[in-house]
Amino acid sequence: MNIYDIAELAGVSIATVSRVVNDSPKVSEKTKAKVRAVMEEQNYTPNVFARGLGLNSMHTVGIVCPDVSDTYMANAVAYLEKYLRKYGYDCILSCSGYKYEDKVNAVQQILQKRIDALILVGSNYAGDGGNLDMDYLSQAAGEVPVFLMNGYIRCPGVYCVLSDGYQIVYDMVSELIESGRKRILFLYDSDSYSAKEKKRGYEEALRDNGLPVLEELEVFEQNKILKVLDTLLKRKQEDFDAVLATDDGLAVGALKYVKMMGRSVPQDVEIIGFNDSELAVCCDPELSSVDSRGELLCRTIVESMRQLLAGHSIRHKKVVPCRLVKRNTTN
């Protein structure tokens, strides 16, 4: 039951239903009574976003991401823009950076524009700020519907569409262990919701397979290829036989290190990256990488947004499974 159904049953336009919901003086008391009766009969609770429906839309959506020069985010913005444009929406883009204050600031600024919805790209908007995230996101959700790509926060008005990083990492690590790998290096690059979920998948797979979680085998490194190579060279910690990284850049750094140490991939060390980017086909040997389903997430976000703005109710959490794209760094 949505605003269209109510309009049809009451024999009025959706604009009129919206006006009744907002108790506009432009609608006669008689019409108000009729529409309210239908709403009651149908047990219809107007969606908070149906309130302004169609009356005030600028057909503009705000997109905020930390850094559009990041490959994952650039692809996401490209897909979002494509699907939004297909339905006649313009995009206002804001790149917030990674710092908490800057993210809050970017979200507050973009809310001052007349936007129909807000899409936050990347899981950096949930998770690393702890309970603080809740505040600015729930505040934002009070003004427009907020869509979180690849992050999760339980909050009214925030809709999360994410890929199942926990499950794919759990599965990959379990397979590596089953094929005899014992010391699996985990490389991650943020404290975001998504990175934490992957870390949880890694640690639980180790535990469930009777292996200890060794903190020395977890490396947190933000600056991709050369930084990872550098860190590993400094630690001179050669004794891992597999690598799982939350980003292809991190994985390529590890690949360079392993080759430099004279060990062979995938015979001595198997390596798995994440996001299936251009880097995965650029390195040598080509990298097996998890396809985190960026295009599907973006399409799902835009379709969900349209349903919501049309007055339908949608789920607050949609999870999409990932899949491995096998190349030459795994057996």
Next chain:
Amino acid sequence: MNIYDIAELAGVSIATVSRVVNDSPKVSEKTKAKVRAVMEEQNYTPNVFARGLGLNSMHTVGIVCPDVSDTYMANAVAYLEKYLRKYGYDCILSCSGYKYEDKVNAVQQILQKRIDALILVGSNYAGDGGNLDMDYLSQAAGEVPVFLMNGYIRCPGVYCVLSDGYQIVYDMVSELIESGRKRILFLYDSDSYSAKEKKRGYEEALRDNGLPVLEELEVFEQNKILKVLDTLLKRKQEDFDAVLATDDGLAVGALKYVKMMGRSVPQDVEIIGFNDSELAVCCDPELSSVDSRGELLCRTIVESMRQLLAGHSIRHKKVVPCRLVKRNTTN
């Protein structure tokens, strides 16, 4: 002499000067006469963009690029957004695709928004449509100032900021020839202004060094790494001793081919890419690549735009030199 000078000399605000230029009824005839006298005295012709100055600004800039998932464009959009935001401008982003009709369409659509200026990223907006480009760009320039990043078209109201692809390619090819290379493969991926300039640099360097331009050594290939590898494998044309590519992805494709043929880099074949992207440090050996100065171009565009919108006149063409970032695929 700009609108600020006129305002100061006439002892009125810039808003008043702008109103006089627009012959607004809100300004008294006496004030109009005074301002016009100063303008005449100073031989001041109001810039077309000074007409709406400060009165009607939305502090919003339109950015159009063919595809923001392309690394060069993603970086450009990130830098533009950063500098624009620094000065309080919002960005509306539109990804047009590469087809002529789609580009025209995207530009026309974004002009319907209230934007202060339009920035076109990538040289695909000038060059491959021939004289057709002139039409839609000059039409756009009649409404807002148009900035063309890394393209050039001679047209009132269009301001071009570009890197000197011709010169760097001419220099690199000349150096390769001087060091004994005789068959230099040229890989390019578009018919854009920028690609044409690089091609011209390649061909003129060959001619000036007494070598013939062999068309068999020019490969036009759009789909980067694996496509180039595929094309070279099909042609089985092994007899080149150097490669110059207009994009790192193309160069990596050639690198993979050369390695696959069992030849060594840089001993047997030297390879130079373009844009100094993450791919250049991802491949093995790491790729020497031309830094096409994306950040500097973006900063220059935003600074120029601010000057222009403040009523100053600016040059229609600014050229920035490129530089080689030497890694391990050249001697």
